[in-house]
Amino acid sequence: MGKSLKSSHDTFKKKSKKTLYKQFDNSNKKVSPEEKETYLESLSNSLHLPGDMIVGAPIITTTGRCSLCIENYKGIIEYNSQVIKVQTKTGKICVEGTNLTIKYFTNDEMRVSGIVHSIKYC
Template sequence: MRKNNKKELKKDFKNHMVESLELPKDLVYRAAIVTVMGNRELLLENYKGILEYEKEYIRIQAKSCRILVRGKNLNISYYTNEEMKITGIIQSIEYE
């Protein structure tokens, strides 16, 4: 069996188990959860680290992607190992 086939079977099995047991996907996959309140506040959960931090943009590493928040006067109000709150004028959110 090819390595890619094994990987696909393992992924399919995991997806099937998550669906069957109705487990929360964010917990199982550690997917990033982005909650935006208007254009002034963003709450990000399940991130790995802060890559760049400027007033015009903040680049964050999530498990499966990078998240780029662009805007004006951006500020990280607080962060923990699990979540962070970004305030300022949020103009865009990009997934890289």
């Protein structure tokens, strides 16, 4: 009987693992939230859609220093007359001021009143 043919694919794969098959090796690669946001932001830009639609980015609308509206938040972390801290999909938002009160809130929107000194992303 004749010789059996042996595939050389495995040998070729081992030799060229660092070049040809490198793009397929995703076993140890984890995508960080920052990279994911960047991808989603680039997707929204290429589709010409507002970023908040795809990413779920928080929207903060201020009216002077006495009122603000926060949209697309997930939960309230801290609430007193000097600090209101909320969790969003992209991080935490901290509103600092005096006589701060939450006038109303729904599942994804809240209205804050009082004298606002600062708005921080933490």
